[in-house]
Amino acid sequence: MNKYIYKNYKVKKFFGQNFLIDKKLINSIISIINPKLNQNIIEIGPGFGSLTYPILKKNNNLTVIEIDKNLSSYLLLNNILKKNINIIESDARKINLSKLCNNKKKSLRIIGNLPYNISIQLLFHLFKYIEYIDDMYLMFQKEVANRLTGKINNKSYGKLSIMAQYKCYIKSVLDIPSIAFRPIPKVNSSLVYFLPYKKPKYFIYCKKTLNNIVFSAFNQRRKTIKKSLKNFFKIKEFKILGINEKLRAENITLKQYCSLSNFYTKNILKKYK
Template structure:
């Protein structure tokens, strides 16, 4: 049906998933059930949408590209469990979905250019979310799932793991998409913690400490944090100031942020 054809747009970072085997594997990993409230971000041409709806779940989708709206409405609009929200997911108010606490299951093949800010936007609404399954650039998933001590451990790893349990499920090659991207992709599952394992007194201060620390990741903490915390405050937090930031785990960064909360520099 030529009136409903659509070409991927570079400015939206669109790469449409078309490999039936990969689509089935993703849907199996998500395992949507009847009565659940699903949210799909960037449904594109509806590769995952069909399977999510056939589960019996209630499905909201957010699509930025106006040209895709009639295609999606034509395919799925007659289903009473389908609701399309046209707009930018980065600016979307998730409260308007009227989801119960910890009920929203979020799914998305996310454009690489907005994936990190969008995940931080979602994490600010973590109280509404039960879990998230995303297709992302493989190196982004590796950074999210990283452990302390390696080159992938950094701001993204720490701030995502502060809020969520991270599972790198499987990788997806470029051939599964049209047009094929220049990089490998991966599926990640993020499950917000019901109880934070290392709660900070102020998570904005945690973000600040982590950002400062990794601005110059080759330097020691004593040097990278000198504008926030004096050497004795770092030691008082139980942290060795001669270490580099990638050598610290999440709990140590939380202790540094809590020390900053007590310190006059905190404002």
């Protein structure tokens, strides 16, 4: 995209629009994504097509999802795009991704520069269709990327880290400075790689229970889990699981949270038998 083309376009703040214009970074992103012929690729928020055009040079099965009618109309003005891509004019949070699979064996590759204001909400919508997804390369503001990839005993490690890492192997693969976008956002971004687990890394009986326990622990992250999870567990139950009750939320691994979730679920089930 010509870096000045956006000047003739009225940016819609409520869509969180920031358009990638840096050609070197665009080439780096395409190299990392490495699109192949016949792969079923979904691009969320193509904007003016800065990633769309180079992907199309290597792929013949591209679908783009664009909420802005003006931008989707702009893409359709180009005859090459019009003939070779499927444009869906919609909010990506409302799309049933399973219907975009050509057949049951043709899983999806998803890429996108996600609007900052709905990035986490959109990510968890994508997680609903994780069984249909091969991998994802998504751009987030750097602070969110740090939380997604957060490791134990680190301030960035939290609810988002655990619930996302339960679903996928996650890695930040490229930092993108704010000056690579127009209009220039106030924060830097990162391209994050998601590789869904074919089978859950750790078994849990109930995802809602895991979510509730993690939420409670990090909602009071300065307290020890003896206090933050007192509504779920007694001190002796932490000891049964081999978990130090004096630790805080950020000191507990994903595996341990899954163990806590399963222990609580089994005890609840016993009460109702």
